[in-house]
Amino acid sequence: MAASEELARRVVEAGRSCSLTTAVLEEWSRLGTPKQVEYLAGYLEAERSSREASKRATLLRRCALPAPKTFDGYDWSAVSWPEDMGRESLLALDFVERREDLVLMGDVGTGKTHMASALCALACERRLEARFFTASSLVMRLRRARDDGRLDREAALIGKARLLVIDELGFLPLDADGARLLFQIFADAYERQSVVITTNLEFSRWGSVFGDDQMAAAVIDRIVHHGRLVQFRGESYRVRHALMQEG
Template sequence: MTLPRQRGLTEQAADAAIDTACRMLRLPSIRNEFPDIADRAVKDQMTYRGFLAELLMTECDDRARRRSERRIKAAGFPREKSLRTFDFDANPNIDPATIHTLASCEWIKKGQPLCLIGDSGTGKSHMLIALGTEAAMKGYRVRYTLATKLVNELVEAADEKQLNKTIARYGRVDLLCIDELGYMELDRHGAELLFQVLTEREEKNSVAIASNESFGGWTKTFTDPRLCAAIVDRLTFNGTIIETGTDSYRLASTRARAEAPATAS
């Protein structure tokens, strides 16, 4: 299809031509934002080059946003969590400076592991999802899973002779987030398969784990002491360990909100 080109188009005809061209070239952001940007260009007396740059940057920014949204969706997070909504005051055991450093994602770029350890309700899952979301927003491929779900998937894959394919699929993500490690004892076969995922990932890949058990308590999950030691060594080598503490993060947050009106008065 060729668009008719002629001089002296009316404003209405020009708008129609722009709309058609944007559809053909798949430029939805320019098509949607063009009228407002054009009006602003007239008001601000933009040059032609400035006007064109504004249009193109609008399209680029929107495409980056949509790619980020697709990566976050592909990660499979069970709910939305962000660092902005994390209540650091309710859990003073977590250093905000350390978390914001982690949010830069340099540790993922270097393929380093991260361990979040603490009792239930201390904000581990919130932090795990929030940091995973930050990584997805910065262009990294992220995958979230529960430890038991991952092990069950690996066992099924091994039974169906698809283990290598499944491990390779997890190996392609830049950051693998494993939540709720330590809530259930794994049999030897399941523990060995999980160990395989943790150790056979390429060096450029990172893993982040949230566990309600200290490393000393991981023997309840990995009953083979040597296997347990090997996994701990893998995760602590050049890794970051954050202890979220023993006080209930959820209860502390609730208590702080309940006391807020009385304090304000």
């Protein structure tokens, strides 16, 4: 084996078998020539970029977005902000850092799900764990976990996410069992995670979703305590851009 190949093998083996320490890095930075230190810095920066890209890809895959979205070209015209929040604050993910909630409420097709999906992708880009579920798919997932005797484990996995999106709350009614399972997720997330909910129903109609006014009130109480309401008004984007038009 050529000397250069042997050196390359030693570099790979050493790099894969140890974590770098500050003391060793400082020592080798002092011992090396300027060119050697420049080479070492370039290698370490490339390694850091590779690890960060790998982590972002893993987080995005785990997030399980049905259709990944971004805010590039997003139409903000339907969005009405609360007084203490705006686009800049949203894109900075300030609410995630403060473990606050968002309710994206309003007309069908005005960008609620797009915003929620793009927030998940943005969180993953910044190496924050995020999870995306429709309300119905989350309930089905929890039911399967309970039937398999692993509900606590599933809830713990969901609870690891810094940002949890529950999409389409109210599109399909929940039975009593499903409502209880979903309520537990809200209860576990309270003051521990940021929850983003998309819905076309006003709070006064959430009782019909959960099938129980008291349970709905308990969910709303937790959300509004550390949350904000972002409202959406306007014509459906899908209707405006539909291929099928009346003559």
